[in-house]
Structures are given as structure tokens and as C-alpha cells.
Amino acid sequence: MDVVHSAADMRARVCAWRRAGARIGFVPTMGNLHAGHLSLVELARKRADTVVASVFVNPAQFGPNEDFASYPRTLDADRAGLAAHGCDALFAPGVDEMYPFGVAEGVRVDVPKISEVLEGELRPGHFAGVATVVTKLFNLVQPDVAVFGQKDYQQLLVVRRMTMDLRLPIDIIAAPTRRESNGLAMSSRNQYLSSEERERAGVIYRALCAMREQWNAGRPIAAIESDARAVLEAAGSIPDYATIRRADDLSAPYPSDRCGAIALIAIRMGRARLIDNLLLDP
Ligand code: AMP
Numbered sequence: 001m002d003v004v005h006s007a008a009d010m011r012a013r014v015c016a017w018r019r020a021g022a023r024i025g026f027v028p029t030m031g032n033l034h035a036g037h038l039s040l041v042e043l044a045r046k047r048a049d050t051v052v053a054s055v056f057v058n059p060a061q062f063g064p065n066e067d068f069a070s071y072p073r074t075l076d077a078d079r080a081g082l083a084a085h086g087c088d089a090l091f092a093p094g095v096d097e098m099y100p101f102g103v104a105e106g107v108r109v110d111v112p113k114i115s116e117v118l119e120g121e122l123r124p125g126h127f128a129g130v131a132t133v134v135t136k137l138f139n140l141v142q143p144d145v146a147v148f149g150q151k152d153y154q155q156l157l158v159v160r161r162m163t164m165d166l167r168l169p170i171d172i173i174a175a176p177t178r179r180e181s182n183g184l185a186m187s188s189r190n191q192y193l194s195s196e197e198r199e200r201a202g203v204i205y206r207a208l209c210a211m212r213e214q215w216n217a218g219r220p221i222a223a224i225e226s227d228a229r230a231v232l233e234a235a236g237s238i239p240d241y242a243t244i245r246r247a248d249d250l251s252a253p254y255p256s257d258r259c260g261a262i263a264l265i266a267i268r269m270g271r272a273r274l275i276d277n278l279l280l281d282p
Contacts, residue, residue: 001083003090007098010091010140018142022049026143028134031055031092032072032188033081036178040147041085043175047145053082054091054137060103061129072188091141098136109135111162117250118264119154119275122240130155131162138168146170151177151185153262153277154250177276179205185276192272201274203235204265207242208278211263215244215280221253232267240266240273247279 004010017024025048027040033055044051055078062068075092082090099106108128114120115127138146148156160172178186183205184198193201207228214224221244228242246253247262264277 001079001087001090003079003092005092005094005097007093007140010089010093013089014140014142017050023145024048024141024143025051026137026141026146027051027053027087028137028146028148029053029055029078030057030071030188031078032074032191033078034178034186034188036149036151036186038081038085039178040149040175041082041087043173044145044147045086047147047171047173048143050088051086052089052091052141052143053087054093054141056091056093056098056133056137058098058129058133059095060099060106060108060132061126063123063126066123067189067192072191091137098133106132108132109162109166111158111165114154114157114161114249117154118241118243118245119266122266127155127158131158134159135162135166138163138170143170145173147173147175149177150174150279151187151276153264157248157250183209185274187274189272189274193270197270197272200235201237201267201269201272203232203237204267204274204276205278207231208263208265208276211242211244212278212280215261215263220255228263228265232265237267237269240268244280 025044027044029037057071059068079090109131110128111131120127156174163170163172182202184201211224211228225242229239232239242265244261244263247260253261259281261280262277266275
């Protein structure tokens with residue numbers, strides 16, 4: 001597997017692949033790879049001839065009080081994992097390579113509305129940081145297909161919308177969420193949890209499943225949401241939200257809506273902030 005650090009080198013390789021008629025698949029990540037990330041690479045492998053993964057801890061998507069400095073960086077292990085899962089090239093640029101004019105003075109890509117609710121409301125500027133870096137990465141890698149995890153559902157909607165609006169000829173594919181045996185969605189940030197907290201954090205998935213069950217039984221949304229918050233609090237977490245939204249734009253469902261909904265949860269537990277979701281259609 002090739003490891004590429006510069007934008008110029010990435011472009012040169014992409015040029016050669018394109019000349020050879022290869023279909024390019026792309027998996028952007030922030031590294032510290034786990035089985036969830038690697039399942040995205042496997043999915044890309046099925047849809048493309050050449051697979052590129054990126055590892056870039058993107059400063060623009062972290063708030064001033066967030067974990068940019070302490071975010072786990074494990075490039076050697078990431079390289080080995082990607083090579084073992086059939087990745088053809090790892091793109092691991094430095095910050096200067098991605099933000100030649102600096103983060104504050106660089107061009108920003110903003111995706112209105114969908115970026116403003118839930119995670120966007122709690123993490124101002126987060127999705128502009130995501131949309132900006134994904135646009136730059138798409139521009140460098142020129143993929144035919146890019147794979148994103150459903151775990152970061154709002155991010156997936158932001159990227160889809162951005163891709164459509166900028167008329168980028170890229171298929172955005174959603175990959176299912178990989179979970180630990182207690183239902184906890186795999187995440188680099190699970191490392192911030194003690195083993196006892198990791199066990200307790202299984203409450204997120206249990207709460208999501210209970211929300212789905214109650215939704216399918218026709219219970220009113222407000223009652224479902226307040227039950228979920230109570231369950232999360234009883235397990236010693238602080239819920240930022242536990243909510244049911246329309247899956248297409250994350251707006252509040254009409255009381256008569258019975259399909260196309262999603263339950264989303266964000267909690268704080270110990271040093272970690274964790275998010276997860278579950279589509280509610282039977
Ligand atoms: P990150 O490194 O956290 O930015 O994630 C990179 C990609 O992996 C994103 O598209 C995530 O949605 C996806 N991802 C993260 N965790 C999981 C998981 N548990 N299962 C599947 N995909 C995931």
C-alpha cells in the first residue's frame with residue numbers, strides 16, 4: 001500500500017489511476033482506526049478498483065474546548081490495518097498541506113440548515129469544518145464513490161447535500177454502524193471511557209432500541225423522548241439529546257408520520273461525548 005503525504009503526490013497518483021480507467025473509492029477518516037472504519041474500506045473495495053483512505057485529524061471541525069490536541073493519533077497501526085483490508089493508498093497529509101492559508105483564513109464550505117440542528121447547534125462550526133475538509137479531500141482524490149458511516153448520521157446528510165449542491169459526480173454510500181457486544185457503537189472516542197463506563201455506555205443502544213419499539217407501538221414522540229432521557233440519566237450519563245427526527249432532513253416529524261424517522265442520541269459520560277442513532281422503520 002502506498003502512503004502519500006503531499007497533495008501534489010496524491011494528484012499525480014489519481015491522474016495515473018484515471019488514465020488507466022480505474023474507478024476510485026474513498027474512505028475519509030481521522031485515524032485511530034477500528035473495525036467500523038475498516039468495514040468502510042471493505043465496502044469501498046466492492047464498489048471500486050482502487051481504494052484510497054485518508055487519515056487527517058481536521059482542526060477545523062473541533063471547537064476551542066474540544067479534544068483536537070488529545071485526539072488519538074496512531075498512524076503506524078492505521079497503515080497496517082488499511083493494508084490488511086485491501087486499501088491501495090493511504091493519504092495522510094499534514095495540516096499545512098490541507099490548509100495552505102491557515103485554518104482561520106482558508107475558504108470555508110457551509111451547508112445551511114442541516115448543519116444548524118442537533119450536533120450543529122451544540123458544536124458551532126463543526127459541520128462547516130467537516131464540509132470544508134471533505135470538499136478539499138474530494139477535490140484531491142477525485143473519487144467515483146465515497147463511503148461514510150451511518151453512525152455519524154448528520155455528517156452523512158451534510159456530505160450528501162454538499163455533494164449534490166456542488167454537483168460533484170460522486171456516489172455517497174452509507175455503511176452500517178459496527179458495534180461492541182453490548183451494543184456500544186465503535187468509536188475512537190470510546191478510548192476516553194474506563195472499562196466500567198464502556199460497559200455502562202451500552203445504555204445508548206438499549207435506549208435507541210426502546211425508542212424504536214415505542215415508536216412502532218404508536219406512542220407519542222414526547223413520551224418516547226422523555227423515557228429515553230430518563231434511562232440515559234439513570235445509567236449515569238448526561239444526555240445532550242435523545243430525539244426522534246425525520247431521517248431526510250432531521251426536522252421534527254409530524255404527529256401523523258409513521259415512516260422515514262430516526263432516533264438520535266448524544267450523551268456525555270466521563271471524559272467522552274458519544275453519539276449514536278437508529279433508523280426507526282420496521
Ligand atoms: P472518524 O474517523 O470518526 O471521522 O470516522 C471516519 C468514518 O468512519 C466516518 O464516515 C464515520 O461515520 C465512520 N465510522 C465511525 N465509527 C463507525 C462505526 N462504529 N461503524 C461504521 N462506521 C463508523
